[in-house]
Amino acid sequence: MDIIAIANQKGGVGKTTTTVNLASALALIAKKKVLMIDLDSQGNATTSVGLDKNALEYTMADVLLDGVALADAIITTETGLDVIGANRDLAGIDVSLAGVSDAPFLLKQALEQAQKDGKLDYDFIIMDCAPSLSMITVNAFAATDGVIIPMQCEYYALEGVADLIATIEKLKSINDKLHIRGVVRTLFDNRNTLAQDVSAELIKHFGDLVYQTSIPRNIRLAEAPSFGQSIFGYEKSSKGAIAYHMLMNEVLTQTAAR
Ligand SMILES: Nc1ncnc2c1ncn2[C@@H]1O[C@H](COP(=O)(O)OP(=O)(O)OP(=O)(O)O)[C@@H](O)[C@H]1O
Ligand SMILES: [Mg+2]
Structure with missing residues (x-):
């Protein structure tokens, strides 16, 4: 099982879009068993796959704060992904966990318990982080x-x-085990010279860690969430779909080399 966190504390850089579409590519194209975990109180990943974030029986907040078994919070969706959702119940978590000694390890412990119970049969777990380095992101990194x-x-x-x-x-x-698995250039416009310059900087800084695939700015990627679909359900021949398919291939190559 490969557990991947999608993170950058900068807002609006394509974390959720990458989480949903990488997870969906792995599930739909590579036929992997994938669990997507939403760790952002905005709940964007949750709504992106067609779930009503305010009508869920259990969310990540229940798992992390109320001791609900992680496996009980898993929802099977029509998009081919299993999902644990989030909503604004997750927003106060830093305050709630202040003084809790094992606060950084709550997610890790919940995952380990689910595995022990034989209820975590996945090839990939992909986690969407919030735009912050809060305790919940620390839980993802742990x-x-x-x-x-x-x-x-x-x-x-x-x-x-x-x-x-x-x-x-x-x-x-x-x-x-914590390491940077890769850096993916998102919302990329190759005709823009600033984007080219920054891309060159990224490669200078991160070297081979920069995925060869860059994700172009593509209106279909922005539209898909409002239909509760990944790009593969919404428009699988779009440039965005082709890019996330290629990114998935690189991720699978990494997994195979582990
Ligand atoms: N490649 C793309 N082409 C066009 N629009 C995109 C692309 N990637 C993301 N978007 C759009 O840009 C906005 C921000 O993307 P997204 O929500 O994935 O970023 P984020 O990093 O998860 O944001 P936040 O930090 O708020 O969680 C969204 O409206 C999304 O639909
Ligand atoms: Mg997001």
């Missing part, structure tokens, strides 16, 4: 094997990422 960082190639792209990398480095002390 539970994950590798982090995929979506980055938009714009002027300030590299600035915020230093904090993210520092956090990942620091948290290696609580999770020795």
Whole structure:
């Protein structure tokens, strides 16, 4: 089982779009068993797959705060993905967990318990993080094997990422498997010279960690969530679908090499 966190504390860089479409590609095209976990109180990943985030029996908040078994919060969706949803119940988690000694490990413990109970039969778990380095993101980093960082190639792209990398480095002390699995260029416009320059910077900084596939700005990717569908359900011949299919191939190649 491969546990991947999609994270960048910068907002609006394509984390959720990458989570939903990478997870969907793995499930629909590669026929892998995939669990998508929404770790953002905005609940965008949850609604993107057609779920009503305010009508769920259990969400990640129940798992992390109320001890609901993780397996009991799993929802099977029509998009071919299994999902654990989130909504604004997750928003107060940093306050609720203040002073809880094993606070960083709640997600890891919940996953381990589900596995022990034989209820976590997945090839991939893909987790959508919120745009922050809050305790919930720390929980994701404690539970994950590798982090995929979506980055938009714009002027300030590299600035915020230093904090993210520092956090990942620091948290290696609580999770020795934690590493940056890859950096994916999102909302990419290859005709834009600034984007080309920033892309070159990224490659200089991250080297081979930058996926060869970049995700173009594609209106179909922005439209799909409002239909509760991944890009593969919404328009599988779009440029966005082709890009996420290629990204999936790179991710599978990484998994095979592990
Ligand atoms: N490649 C793309 N082409 C066009 N639109 C995109 C693309 N990727 C993301 N978007 C749109 O850009 C917006 C931000 O994307 P998304 O929600 O995936 O980012 P995020 O990093 O998850 O944001 P947040 O930090 O708020 O969680 C959304 O409206 C989304 O539909
Ligand atoms: Mg998001």
